[in-house]
Amino acid sequence: MSEETGQGEQAVELRGVVKEYRRDEFSVLALNNVDLDIPRNDFLALMGPSGSGKSTMLHLIAGIDRPTSGRLTVLGDDIGGMGEKELAAWRSENIGYIFQTFNLIPVLTALENVELPLLLTRLSKKQRLENAKTALDIVGLSDRLDHYPRQLSGGQEQRVAIARAIVTDPAIILADEPTGDLDAASAKEALNALALLNEQHGKTIVIVTHDPHAARYARKTRYLEKGDLLPEGQLPEDWFATTAPT
């Protein structure tokens, strides 16, 4: 748990956020009274051992899960109080999400995958395709528009996923282990793309990672341990014993 004071306009504010999962008679405390501010245009890496609550925190910020208690404000909206439909629309507008396993739709081409979030907007087909092409251009894949995911390398797939995450021009991009399934070269490509989005396009980026190399791309790294957000600069106990930097 950590107390933070907001610096300027915050993209994300967590106050006393608790997330408890119940499975049958068992209950697991995934996040324990977490306070956190993430300023706009920040690039934050969340690290910690497995089960420390990193992904849970990302899910809460993305609005795909709800806190058990506490207040969660993202881009000034109290998303904890939103209904399912309202939250879906909010997510579509404000959040770009990148998964470890890319999660592209296999029956759609790169262009169609990137166009997917735009189906929820009022844009015309032509505008949707233009925006999707632009997003693919930003991640350097304008020559792979009609390729299906199976025809792309892992790094290219992840860049398509990044293009899909940015195509709606969201303020926040969340990435859950974005380099977990990539080789070193592909991981570098993906992380460079994220850094570019943060530096040149002003996106607020939060990544969850086990990889210290990936974390180095972030401006700041915070650690979680057993549901607690450790104070800035503090690492989990035996962190170096469980993490083998390469």
Add this chain to the structure above:
Amino acid sequence: MLRFVPLTFKNLLRNRRRTILTVASITMSLLLVGVLLSVYAAFYFRGGTEEEALRLIVRHRVSLAMELPQYYENRIRDVDGVETLTKFSWFGGKYKDNRPEEFFARFGVDPEQVFKVLSEVSIPEDQYQAWLRDRQGIAIGSSVVNRTGLKLGDRFTLVGDIYPIDLDVVVRAIFEGPEDNNSFFHWKYFEESLPENRRGEVGTFYIRVRSPDDVPRVAQAIDDMFRNSPQPTKTETERAFQLSFVSQMGNVKLFLLSIAGAVVFTILLVSGNTVAMSVRERIQEIGVLKTLGFTSSTVLSMIIGEAVLIAFVGGVLGTALTYLVTGLATEMLVGFFEGLIMPWWGVFFCLGVALLIGLISSIVPAIIAARTRVTDALRHAG
């Protein structure tokens, strides 16, 4: 919602083999339902022509196998409302052999009257006159000609099976019309060929009444007239007469509806299982879609849309095949089974059943998918 249609199509092509097999199973099921429906409609819904509405058939009250005395003819003719009538005696018999394509119905009739009663039949006048003149002459329908290759002037023998006689006949006329799988020879020739003790009996009388309004009264009058005689009659419309053959097979209505119901229920289970399987495989993607901002109702609509589309394609193919099969069957079963064509309302019924199959089979898997929490769906992805 239209913008999601291409995505729905793409999802259908995800597992082409499964989609094709599902469409094929729905097609075959709806073909079966369509054929059963056509049989049902042919039995119970086929409307008669105006000419049919003027015809009555008089038969023995107990059984069609029992005959009526010939002298009933004059008494029936005297009933008010009867315009004309003809003796109509089933001969049965065999032409060449018992192969189905050699089969056609053979009746002993009054040549002067028969085409007044069966007024929708058309026959060239010269041929009709030739048939009238030749007591061994036989008039055959054009369908018989097509199947057997018989032509004017051909001589052949009808070998008796019900009756202990053979009839040598000559083709004198070829007619066209709804009875064109039949053949008609002179009842008098048939009568005179029978042994003494078998003469003077008639299978049925076909009557033409003056107007459709006379039908119930004339039928009642005839049956009343012979109620207390040793051979009581049953007078009924041509449609009721045909349906009496159907009822001999038992409760055909229940039988047909039961089979159709069982087929629909089975395909509902098969289709439901397919949709459930397809949804289970895509739980991860559903989680992704929801993360991107798709609402539960959109996901629900997309899954139901896919299932309905598959079922609808199956329904269209099944209905088209039904038309093809019933058309072929009508050609092949001509004379045995008239009017085996899917009725127009059958098309809507089959397509409606197809849509219902799609809807009902997908509703539960779609609701489960829509209700799945995003985090659970993503975890399902591993």
